[in-house]
Every structure is written in C-alpha cells, then in structure tokens.
Amino acid sequence: ACGSESTSAGSRGEPQSGGTLTIALPNYPEEGLNPHLGGAIGPTQVLRNSFDSLVAADYDESFHPWLAESWTISEDGLVYEFKLRNDVTFHDGEKFDAAAVKANFDLVIDGQYAPAVKNSTFRTLKSAEVVDDYTVRLTQSEPAADFLHTLSSLQGAIVSPKSLKSGIRDSGGVGLAGTGPFILTRVVPGQELDFEKYKDYKWPPGTAHHQGAAYLDKLVVKYAPEPSVRAGLLSSGEVDAIAAVAPNDVPLFKDAEGFQYEYKGSNVAPTSLYFNTTSGPTKDVRVRKALQNGADVDALVKAVLKDNAERAWGIVQPQSKFYDKKVESAYGNDVDLANKLLDEAGWTGKNGEGIRTSTAGEPLVVRLIATEPVPTLKTILEGYQAQLRQNIGVNVDLQFRDEGTVDKVRETNAYELFPRSVGGVYPGVVLDKVYSSTGAINGPKLTDPQVDGWLDAARYATDEKVVKENFDKVAQYALIDQVTTLPLYTDRSSVAAKSTVHDITYFIDPPRGLLNGWAYNTWIEQ
C-alpha cells in the first residue's frame, strides 16, 4: 500500500562500489548519539547505519534474521530464544556473542541508564540470560505483541559492551561501537555526521539486497533545518540527496531531469484529532460529529500536504493487516449534516464574527492543544480551523504549547481537541494508549468498560481474526458511533536525490516509514 512512484530503485545497471554520498537531513539528533536512548523515532534513526539489531522488520511486518539467525517464542509468548550469528565483530574489534547481547539488555532494563526507555519500549522485558555462547534468552513479564518490533528497532540495537563502559556511553558518538555497515568517524555537533564503510561487514539483515560490505565508501550526513535550503542544496548539486522534501518543493525533483523523488508511508498510527468527551461543547456527541463532518479533510490533505502525507481514514494504518478499507469515506465532509447537528445541539445563534452561539449567547469555541508545531500538522490544523469557521461557524482556538504544558493541559482537562500521532508500531499498543481507560495518551478521555473489554480481548487473542474483529469494534465506536476521533493523515517520509544515486528508498526504514538514511543498499553511478 505504500506508494513508490517514479523510477524504480536500482533498475539501471549493476550496482557499483565506491564513492561518497552526501545527504542533507532536517534535524540533528540533539538527544544524543546513543541508539538506545535516542527515542524510538526522530533524527537519532540515522544511527541505523552504525548499529544492527537482532531481527529486521519488513513492510509487511514480517521479521527477518539479522544478528540473530533464528528464534523461537514460547507458547505463552513470554520467552524468546535467539540463535545468534557467530561471525559478527563490533567496530572496535570486540566479538559479538550472547554475553554482549545480555550486557545490552541488562543495561537497558536498568532504571539508571535509560529510565524512559525502560518504562516504555522495554517495559515488559524482565531478564536476559546467556544460554550458550551464541544463544540468548529474553524473558518477559507479560506477553507483548510488539516485542519483536521493539527488538528490530534502533532501540534494540546491540552495542559493543566494551564501549558501553566508556565515558561516552550516554552521549554516544565516535567510539560507541556497533556492528553496522558504516562506522561513525566524525561528529560535528549540530551540523554533520561522517560515516565510513565497515569493510568486514557481512551480516546484513534479511531485507537487504546484497551481501558483504556496503557499496559506498563514505556517507556524509549534513543537517539543514530549513526545507528551502535543503531543496536548494540538492538543486545546486551541493549534496547528492535530501530527505523531508517540503510539499511544494516536490515538483522540483519528482519526474525532473537529473533527479528522482521517492516516498514511503509510515506504519505508525495516523495523526488524528481526538475529541475530548468530558469537557466543553465536545461532551455532546452531536458536536463531535459536527466537528468530524464540518471540514473536507481529504481535500485539505491532498491540496496542502501533497505527496508528503496520505489521508488517513482508520484508527489503524492502511498498511496494517488489521486495516479495514470500509472506513474509507464512511464519514466526514458533510457540512449540511454538521450544521444540522449543531442546530440540534442548541448552537443556533451567530455572533458578529460569524461564530455560532448558544442560546445563552456563548460562542462555540473549542480549544485545540497541540505540541510544538511540526509544519505539516500546523498547516493541516490551520486549514481545519479555517474550514470549521467558514463551514459551520465553530471557533477553533488553536494553541501550540510545549510538551510539558500539553501534559498539564490534558491532566486538567482544559481542552476539547487534541491532535497526536501516537507512537508504537503494533496497532494494539497504540489503541491501548489512546482508548483504554488507563491509556497513557487517552486524548478522548474514554472510560468505557466496553472499549476496555474489546482492547483486552484483542491483546490476549492469538487468532488474528479475533484481533481484527475487536479492532473493528473499536473503530466503529471511535469513528462512527461515539465520534471520538477524526483521523487526519499518515505521514510519509520523502527523499530526493540526483538520478545517479540508486536505491534511495532504503533511506526510509520499514515498517515505520521513518527516515534513517540507511545507505547499505545505496550506490552511486561512477
């Protein structure tokens, strides 16, 4: 389902070795250069070039061997046993073995090292044991459907235990050794990362297109936060490739002579607008439904975000096997209906600015609290805001606050609308966070035992069909019956490059569609 258009990667000629690839990315990994700590998403992903994980995920959410040759999962889903490759050496010459893996996971679940990671991504991991030199056993406290996803992510990367004992453990950087196809050789904080080919590399993931060392001799990653600057850098030939192409810059490269443009959709949950069911006007389901129908989100996403995002319809990703196509166009963009609903809900007046008022004369204002404006989200929200005002006379009070304030606002229930793309790869985890009464990011503020029931049922089901049935019920509830959610769009990661660069889609990481600039498969026509 992920749209890959234009010239297909690697179609022209035999891959050639050698050369330096310079790529411009938007944001430098300010959180540091330690793969464990850098967060599940975001700029740290570029470290994928240096760090391998035990397993590799593919777009279809199937898993492939990587540092682990094979693995078994116990019946109860608690014990994972990995058979490791025995020919792997860290960049610093250390041997990769079960002890190294154990050392990594022991550290990760130690609260001191990475409390945030321990409490979220690895919350279910209980212990790691060495079975023999090349066999390691990971035990969980409760079954977690997304554990392999976790292991395949950058946070599951295996770092040389020796370098983990050095002073740069927390901040990362040159010297923190992984097993990846490239070695980080130079760091200019905030500006540039240089990688060199790891000549002895011969353990690519099962998803890779070739074997042995990477094609490129060098990979230079530069950072340019301004989209127009990035576009300029590529057009003027200063860099070979850029990522995160601004929607309006796409025509500069897509189908343009000498350039290519690629994008991949993300498998992370769609960015959605959650309606608070416990505060203000949105307590009324009719108002919520009006808010869901009052804007033509479809047109907005297409016109404004262009190739940068795809309209989202469901509460799970379209790429997911749990996605149900029938949600598409099942709701939304019915302005008449929205107006009728608001009339019914008692918002019949109009004030001087064209905003609906209650019989008591109060204007219909809904507070929308968003974090730090990401350009895409900001644009869509602004467009949504404008449409609601024009179409149905609702004043959306758009506020951008920092993460901490947003948390506080959610705690104090001082909002009606809350946009978020909830992190997590496995849909169950995401839905839990959003809709369960104990969910960490329960934007709609639901406390419906019925919903909790469906979510539990999905969690403990082993049969995928049962899981899907329950997900569908939640979807029906959230989108149609109780109208707690308006899915907006799914992010796409985009890259553009000179046409001499081949296989640039691998800069985008499956299955999340995250940008990581993974250059193992990439080669340059000499």
Added chain:
Amino acid sequence: MTAPLLSRDGDATRLPDQAADTLVTIRGLKVSFDGVRRLDGTHHHVVDDVDLTVTRGKILAVVGESGSGKSVTARTLVGLAGTGARVTARRFDMFGEDVTNYTERDWRRLRGRRVGFVLQDALTSLDPLKTIEQEIAEGLDPTLSKTGRAERVTELLAAVGIPEPQERRRQYPHQLSGGQRQRALIASAIAGDPGLLIADEPTTALDVTIQAQILELIAGMARQGRGVILISHDLSVVANLADEVLVMHEGRIVESGPVRQVIDTPSHDYTRQLIAAVPGAHSRGRRLALESAPRVTTRTAPLSDRPAVVEVNGVGKWYRARGGREFRAAEQVSFVVRPGEIVGLVGESGSGKSTVAKIVTGLLRPDAGEVVVAGTEWSSSRTRRAHLGLVQLIAQDSLGSFDPRYTVREIIAETVRLRIRDRRQRNRRIAELLDLVRLPADTIDRLPRHLSGGQRQRVSIARALGCEPRVLVCDEPVSALDVSVQAQILDLVDDLRAHTDAALLFISHDIGVIHHLADTVLVMHRGRIVERGAAHEVFTNPTDDYTRSLISAVPVL
C-alpha cells in the same frame, strides 16, 4: 568643503606690482554663501568689497563685532571660506602670485607652508585624541626623521614659550592649560615656517595675564619678519600691538588706517561707537552705549552709611581633588554688600569666583563660615525657603539657565509669581519688566533659543528682577557678549542700581568691566580675597602683587 571658486570681477584692472614686501594684496573681495540670501533672493555678501594689504614684518589688525565677517575674510586667504562659499575679487594676490585660478591642490601647498592659521576656537582647535607632537608634526616636512621631528617640535614649543617642551610634546591637549594650548596652536601654525601668520581671536578665552603673553608672542612673530593678521572683536586688545587696523561692520570695511589714527580720531560712527563701548577707568560714570538713554540718576548718599544686606563671614569651600587631596576653592572669604552698592569680584579663571556666587545664592553650602542675607542665616535651606526671592542670580550662560521648554513669559513668571498671585496683574508686571530691560514686546512668547545673546541676557535680568530681590548676584553676565551688546547690558545694570536699590555682587574676570561699574572691588586669587577697597582706589593704587600684575596686563586703548 570644496575649494571656493574664485573668479575675478569683469572690469578689474590690475594695479602695478608692489614691493616684494607685500605678502597679500586683495581688492574688492566679496564672499557670499549659497545657503544665505537676502529676502529678495539676491546674494547676501557676508564679506563685501574688502581691500586688504599685508606687509612683511607688520601687524594688520581686523576688528569688528561678532558676525561682521572677520573670520570669513581671513579664511578666504587660505581658500577655506566655507561650504558653499562664493568668492570674487578684483584682485587676489598672495606672495606675488595671482591665486584666482588656484585649485584645491595649489591651495594646499599654500596652507601651512606659506600661511599659518591660528583658529578662533583655541580650546578646541587641537585634536583631543592626538598628542601635541603629532599635531605639530602634521605641518612639518613629512620626510623628516623621527628624532628630527621630535627635535623640531621641541624647538617650536620652546619658541612659543611652553615650559618643559620635551615633556609637553608627548601630552594631549587636555593636559595643557588654555594658554598653553593657544601657544601650542601657534607653534603648529608656524611649524611650516610660513611668511604670513593669521591669528583669529587668539585670546578670547584667556585670562588677561595670559592674553598679554600671547599678544607679545604674536608681536614677536612680526618682529621676525612675518606678516601678521590679527583678528579681534576688541579694539583695546590690538590698540598697542597693531600697525594698521581695519574696522569691519556687516561685511564692509568702515574704517582703516594706522592704529593710533583710527583710535584717536575715528572718522566713522561705528568706530566711535566701538571705542566708546569699551568699559574701563575712563568710562566710569558714563554711558557705554551711545544710543542708550541718559543716566537716570547719579548716586548721592555715601554707601558706607547703610546697613549691609549681605554679610559673608569667613566662608570656605573645599573639594576633594584627585588622589584624595583637598582642594580649597574658597577660603576665609568675607565681605559685605550694601543696598544700592555694586561690589565687583575679579580674579582669573579658577580663582573661586563662581564658588562664592553659589554660596551667596545658597545653591552651595559652605564648608566653613556663614552667609547672612537681610539678617537671615542663608546657608540653611529652611530659612532660605521662608524668604524665597530675596536673592537672585544672573548667570553667564543665560541659555543654560532657562528651562528649554519655557517661553520668555513663563521664565519671567517663575519669579514674578513669588510676589504677585493674580494672573492678570502678573502678566502686566511681566510686560513692564520686558520694557524695563528694553526687550521688544513680541519676544514674550518666544523661546529663548530663538533670541540673540544680548536679548537672552536681558530676559535673564528681567527674571531676576521679577521678585524684587534685595540681592542680585551676577556671575560673569557679559563675558559671552560683544562689546557693543556688553555696553548695553552694563548700562542696564547701572540703571538697576538707581531703579531698585538692590545690592549687587558683580563677578567678572574683565577688570575693565569691574572698573567701569563697581563701587567696591574684591580681588580673588586662589580662593582668597587678596585685595579689597573702593574700585578706583584699588585699580589705580594696587597694593597686592597679584593685583598689580593683573592690572598691568590689561590692554588699554
């Protein structure tokens, strides 16, 4: 600053060449400025039809009141008449060369090397950021070696009579006294050994004793065979020095000739007026300004009979100087002023005159002694406030003593208000006061900065009279004014005595002014009163050495 365009008037006929002793020959010089025109749009000639001849070894003096065109004339001689200047002349020869077609480059060759120029503003004519040596060296041959340069500078400084020239040359202008600065300036002007020296008011800002020295220095320059043009607004300054004098008035030369002839038998009204306006021993009891109304009354009763209104008893004031040393600005100062009496206070700059004035007015609290005004202890602010308006001050810088936002009316109202509460009456009184100081009625709603210096001083006097003070302290009220304007103000002050019976403390560094006006004189030197007595007595028969040197330095007509 572009080089002035010099063009010769059409019908000019060249005079036969004069002797080689003639340095400058100018006939029919006219200067006007682009930005300044008459109301009918024609050029206003700031310098109009001036003839001028400078001879080697002779001093030519140019006198005239402020704005008469003296400086412009002088500056035309070096091609720096000013921005937008238009210069024309029938004849303009310098050092035997016709300069009519001089380019800026030609002029530059002339400046410094053939004509040395000492500018009017002595205190600010040396670059404060350069040492004396750097300044003087600018006029020297640039190829001179460093030591050669230093030697030459030392020589020059010694030649103009600066002590310790070896040391001084490395100092900055602010480290020199006014007189020394003026000398250094002259040294820099003669550095290129010019044949002609032009000194534009070289002594205006200086004390009489120093003035005398500088004038002597300039006379020496002429004796060495240079031609000298000496510009001054004060006839008495040039009287004993110059060979020839030109009197300028509104851009024209109204009289010229050998200096004694002009002073003794002036032929032009303006010259007569100028001479009459010079205050001094000869003018006591006379009007200075010829057009002033005749004296109102003459004093009759002997002053010493009347009780003093101001008693200053052993007053002292000390400041903390640099390095924590104590500096005594005034010490053991005692005197009295009686109603209707004018007490003159003279002394050189820094002798403590203003300090005394401030203490008497109560603006400064003395560190020792006391001031009693009309029986009230005046140094305490409480008693002073109870008798507001008893003492008034006329400052030297009248503009600075006016709130810049106030009109003449508001300024005068400040004091009048103390005596008259009713608004209508007050306005009438203000009009009266304006009339008294002979200010046109239409000045009443103007801002002082739009008035001339003399008019401002009148406003200041009117304000002081507004509350009918019993004591009037005048701190150098005329030192910034032209002689003719000064004459009017002095006449006015003289009238006050008759009109108001106020006690006057009149401060000036100009002995002539004090001699002309005061009944009693106090001579101050380094914070102390070194001599006192009836004015005529003190000035004709000084007992103190300092007083004597002061008086001998005063130029007389």
Added chain:
Amino acid sequence: MSIAPPQRPAEVDAEHAESILQVSAAARVSAHRRFVARYVTEKVLSAVFVLWAAASLSFLAVHLAPGDPALMLMGEVKTPELRATIEADWGLDEPLITQYLDYFGRLLSGDLGYSYVQRVPVNEILFGPRLLNSAKLTVFAALLAVLLAVVVAVLSASRRGPGSALLNIVELTFASVPSFWLGLVLISVFAFGLGWFPVTAGSELQKLILPGFTLALPLAAVLAQVIREGIERSLEQPYSVTALMRGISHAQLKRRHALRHSLIPATTLAGWSVGGMLTGTVIVEQVFGRSGIGQATVTAVRQQDIPVVLGIALAAATIYVLVNTVVDILYVWIDPRLKAA
C-alpha cells in the same frame, strides 16, 4: 548598550588641571599609572559584580519560578528516576542557601551543570566544536561588519548627492530587514541562483561567507551610519579645520583625525553589537544549518532544557560583559581625555 558609559570630561576641567600639572614628570607618569590601574580595577570589579548578579538571577529563575524546580530542570520527559537524580545533583532537599552556595561553587569550578535531556554536561554542549563554530562565525562577521562599516563610512562621509541618498536607503534596508529573511534571500541568490558560495560544501572560509554576511550586513549598516555621523561631526570641529589649515588633504583628514573620533560613539555600540551577534547566531545558524551555540539555544528552548538555556544565558552574559569591559578599558586608549576625568 554599554555598561556604565564612561563619563566624558568637560572641556573646562583641563584648565583647572594646571596646578596639578606643575608637578614633576615622574609624578605625572605614576599618577597616570595609578589612574589607569584604578580605572581598570573599577571596570573589572563592576564586571565581576554583574556576572555574579546574572548568575544569581539564573539561580533564582529556577527556584522562584512557580512550580517544582526538579520538574522544570528535567525537560520534556519526566520520570521519577530522573527526578531522584536531579534532586541529588542539585541538592534540592537542602536549604536554599546551601543550594545557592553549592551552585556557585560549581559555577566557579567551571561546571555549568548537566543537561538531563541530552544527557551530557552543559559544558560539553557549549564548549565543544559548537563554541568554536559560533566563534568563527561571529568573529568573521564582526570583522566583516567593522571593515565594511569603516570603508563605507569613510568613503561616503560628507558627500551629498544621489549616491549618498541611495546608500542611506540601502543601509536602512539592511538594518531593518529580518535577519532570517536576509539569510534566505542571500542563499537563494548567491548559493542556489549564482552558485558563488556553497552553503555546506567547500572550505571553511567559503562556508562562512554567506552566514557571515547575513550576520554582518545589518550590523555594518548601523555601524556605518554611526561612524559616518561621527566623522561628519568631527569634520566640523575646529581641530579639523585647523588640520586643513596645515595643508593636509580631506582624505588625510578623515583618516588621521575624523575616523578615530568616530570610533568613540562606535565603540559605545560594541555592547549592542555583541548582543546583536549573539542573538544573530541563533537565527543565522538555524537558517544555514550551522552547528553552534545559537542552534543549541533553539534546541534547548524547544526541549525545555533549562540547564542548557541557563548555561547559554550565562555564557552569553559573560561574553557580553567581557567584551564591554575590554571596550571600556580600550576607551582609555582611544580617548586620552578620560584620564583627566
């Protein structure tokens, strides 16, 4: 904005200095030394005071702001473990005065604290290559600005005509254009349009040129105006006319006399310029994707990384105070009259 603008002595003071000048040359030299020593000491002490107060202000900002200091210091990701670490690091359970003294102890030993967001000592964020990068940029831009300003001012001073009017408009525009906008325009034209200067490729100097100009142009515009005004004012002074009377040319006059005078008002702007530079880097580094203190600032503010923000603020204040103190001391050299004050 300079710290305590130096007092200009009134002209008259010099006259009264006469009696003091009668002392021997040796005494004069030592008096001069003593004056300079006292002046410098005064300036340094006042700088130290300002820095102390600035540091205290930062401390107060954390402790007096509403809310829990530990929560504030954490950044966006808040966990109990982190809280415990912070409480231990900052000694938050101890009395405020102890904390304050500790804080100062750490500052004095050069420790600006720890960034719980980036998990590195603040020092490492500030004083690594970032500082070097920013220093390169600002020093380059400062030199460029001064050079441009002086050349433009000297060449254009006391000239009237269409050229000077145009120049005035150009200067005003540079001084009034938002700097990020200027940066983007410069990039579009010179990097992408004409291809003269690369943004990220090329030698270090090449990379400096565009951001350097972005930072320098607005500053140069203001400086040029101030210097020109100073020159023109100085050209009207009697000493300038006197100098002309010695036969020097106008060009020499401007160079030898007027320029130095114009530096006096221009150096007063040094503080302002430093401030402008420091904030300019925040924006310019963002536009050009240069790493540096400015970029670190924006990131830290976004991430609510208070220790880093405070560290940067303190560092900026220190630089600012240092530069201003140096400038104040330089005044003695530029303007000898100060010694008479």
Added chain:
Amino acid sequence: MASANPTLAPAPGVIATRKVSARLPFGVVVSLLYLAVLTLAVVAPGLLATQDPLFSDVTRALLPPSLHNPLGTDHLGRDVLTRIIHGARYSLFIGVASTVLGVAVGVVLGLVAGASHRLVNEGISRFFDVIGAFPDLLFALMLITFTGPGTWNLIFAIGIASAPRYGRIVRAETLRVKESEYVAQARLTLTSGVRNAVKHILPNALGTVPILATLGVGTAILGAAGLSFLGFGPEPPQPEWGSMLSEARSDLRVAWWAGFFPGLFITLTVIAVSVVGRHLQLRFERRREA
C-alpha cells in the same frame, strides 16, 4: 563648515534658505504617509481589504499575484494582501505593546535611579547592567522557556528585554537635567524639591522618551519576527507578519510572494518608523544644541 557663531541670528533682511525649519525631508513625508496608511489598516482594515483574512480555499493555494489576489495567495489559499492588511494590527500591536511595556518599566526605574541617592541609583543601574548583559533576543528566549510561547508572552519577553535600554537613557537624562543650571536656578524660586522635579526635571528628562520609543517599535517588530521564525511566535490563524513570513519560507522556492510581501512590509515598517524616529531625534538634538 565655518565656525560661525551658532547663536547668531542672521542679519536683518537675510534668510537662510538651507535651514530646513518648516519643511519635512522627503523621506520623512513618505514614511509618515506610509505609517498613516498602516494606521488606517490597524483601525479599519475592512476599508482597505474586502476579503476575509481567515478565509481559506485550499484549491487556490499558492496562486501567484493576480487581479483577484494582488499579492497572491498563501499555502492555505488565503489572500496575502488581505492578511497583510489585517496583520498590521497584530504586528504593530506586538511592536507597540512590548515597547510600551519596556518604556514603562525603563522610565520608572530610570527616573527613580536618576532622582535617588547613591545607593538606589547604583542598585538600579547595576540591575540594568545585569538584565542588559543578556542579549535582547536571548533574554526573551530565556523568558519564553519559562513562560511558553504565545502573543502575550512574546510581548512580555520582548518588552522586559528592552527595558534596560530605555532605563539607562532616562537615568542619564535625569542626572543631566538634575545637574543643569536651570534646575539650580529654579531652586531660587521654588519652595520644594518635589515641585522642581515635577516642573523641570521630569518633563526635560523624559523629552527623549517618545523618540526612543518610536525607534524601539521597529526593533520590537524585528525581534518578534525573529521569535516567530524560531517558532515562538503568536498563535495561528492571526495574520501576524512575522509568522506569515516564517510560515511561507518553506515555499520560498515555488511561491516567493507568500513570504516576500510580509517580509517587505516588516522591513518597510521598520524603515518608516526609524526614519521618523531619527528625524525626531535630529530635531530634538538640534534644538538642544541651538
């Protein structure tokens, strides 16, 4: 360049044609006209723009300038000209409000410092030094770290950061006026120091404030634009120029108009304000020197 005595009134019947007493320089006239139009936009934007600044039609996004949209449309299909006209209110408001805040704080503290005895004077000047030691925008950023973004916080941050600039000048002026001859003279006629302060010191010390404030508005507008660029600007959909400009910058390569015109208006406004401010300053200085 003559050392002509400046206090000299010209001879009777002579006028100085070069003195620009009554006539305003051309630049000032143009600036004032521009500011007048801007004021109109602030007071009655509806008179200048007939469209709705918030009306968005995404199908008409990023259209180049045309008859219907003289300055083109932005990324949400809103009319750029209309938004600029309506945005004048926000941009000027931010500029003026933060200046007013800075001036108010600066003037009060500066006056108190100038009028007080040594200790208070020293204390307040040091306070200015300390606040002034943090560069303006950095100090504003620091405040924003604590207060969060938003229009009011922006105004607060910029205002407080600029306060020392005004405070220092007011303090110096107060000291100067306090030492002036006319204040001394007034002591001879006024019954109390308070009266003197009210009648002479205050009005003269504050003479430069309106000028400083005028110049400060430009600086504040630029500061706000900078903060908008960094993402700490006012909240959408306010058509504030700084945020319009910074929003449009990613479209720079395909739709220059969406950002160029807001940028142009910021620049023009800052120029106009500083031209007027400098003219006032010049007149003030000339008056003081005369």
